[in-house]
Amino acid sequence: MYQRIVNEGHQLGNHTYSHDYEKIYQSPEAFMEDVEKLQDFLETSTGFRPEVFRFPAGSNNQIYRRVQQDNPYLMIEIKQLLREKELPYFDWNASSTDAAAVTLDTDIIIQNTLKHVSGHQNAIILFHDSGAKSTTVEALPTIIRRLDNLGYRFDVLTPDSFYVHFNYLLF
Structure with missing residues (x-):
């Protein structure tokens, strides 16, 4: 399916590997590890490394606060890491x-x-x-x-x- 998406000229985007809020919103590092896991999988599977990203539940979700109550800046830190990886989010x-x-x-x-x-x-x-x-x-x-x-x-x-x-x- 992923190869067909690429072959037909559609954009294959990253939305995290697990989409598991309890996992990805533990820390910026946990989030990026999950993102990179999907990046690597899709590149290995299709030869294409996604160039765009969409947050599970959107970039202003409040779900992360339930998971990570100690870091109110978590989403800001994640967005910074995405910028550093040159992976724009939509x-x-x-x-x-x-x-x-x-x-x-x-x-x-x-x-x-x-x-x-x-x-x-x-x-x-x-x-x-x-x-x-x-x-x-x-x-x-x-x-x-x-x-x-x-x-x-x-x-x-x-x-x-x-x-x-x-x-x-x-x-």
Whole structure:
């Protein structure tokens, strides 16, 4: 599957190897170890080393505070390490809301995506692609067609792409 993503010209991004909040949010080092594990695996598997990153739960998530109560600066430190590795991160400014349920109704995904994209000249839309997200896959042709009709264009995220970063409140 990963090789097919690369072969078809899509961007293969890093989202951590384990996606295990209890593990990755222990320390900046634990986080980067998990990121590097996926970087190495994907490079070995496909010959391509990911050039973009998305945080599990987004860059301003509060989950890390539950895991690491002693370091309120953890996310800032992680972001600095990502910059040092030249691995830019992307958040999103529109959501399909497909994470609201294990399997959300196709029409709801379509409606919510179009509603959330409205008003954005450039949009990065959050979708999920696990096996249970069959309705997300079903919704995509309609979403793509409607956004295309509205004049949106689709592109691969690269380090030079338009990006979204969530505002980060420290306390």
